[in-house]
Amino acid sequence: xxxxxxxxxxxxxxxxxxxxxxxxxxxxxxxxxxxxxxxxxxxxxxxxxxxxxxxxxxxxxxxxxxxxxxxxxxxxxxxxxxxxxxxxxxxxxxxxxxxxxxxxxxxxxxxxxxxxxxxxxxxxxxxxxxxxxxxxxxxxxxxxxxxxxxxxxx
Numbered sequence: 001x002x003x004x005x006x007x008x009x010x011x012x013x014x015x016x017x018x019x020x021x022x023x024x025x026x027x028x029x030x031x032x033x034x035x036x037x038x039x040x041x042x043x044x045x046x047x048x049x050x051x052x053x054x055x056x057x058x059x060x061x062x063x064x065x066x067x068x069x070x071x072x073x074x075x076x077x078x079x080x081x082x083x084x085x086x087x088x089x090x091x092x093x094x095x096x097x098x099x100x101x102x103x104x105x106x107x108x109x110x111x112x113x114x115x116x117x118x119x120x121x122x123x124x125x126x127x128x129x130x131x132x133x134x135x136x137x138x139x140x141x142x143x144x145x146x147x148x149x150x151x152x153x154x
Contacts, residue, residue, distance in 0.1 A: 003122070003146050006115055007077040011035045012145065014136040018086045025065060028078050028101045036076045042069055043103060057090025062123045066102040066116060075104045075115045081132055081141055098123060098132055
């Protein structure tokens with residue numbers, strides 16, 4: 001899977017501070033609304049509902065919140081790099097600073113799973129995480145994210 005097909009450059013943000021996990025999810029939903037035209041309240045509610053099933057903080061300061069929502073035709077993503085990590089109820093109990101959210105159509109099947117697997121591989125790569133954490137420029141973060149995916153596809 002090519003990350004450029006699910007992640008627009010304007011959906012990548014270095015964020016100064018986030019007060020809480022809830023606030024981060026609200027900001028992600030707002031960014032998804034601005035970039036992809038989804039309804040922000042619907043996106044936020046869907047993320048909250050998914051979190052109620054179990055936290056999407058996967059360890060090493062990474063979270064991959066994801067939800068299925070009406071109103072989109074394909075899987076789309078939003079990436080936030082937080083300046084100050086936020087408590088996220090992660091499996092390793094560590095705060096989170098790298099968040100890659102995915103939104104999939106309500107009836108999506110394998111594409112949603114492929115996107116989750118791609119993002120998971122990307123953020124499990126220690127060198128990629130280090131590069132992401134060392135940069136605060138949105139366009140540089142986007143380049144790092146898409147460079148990794150392109151290098152793995154070759």
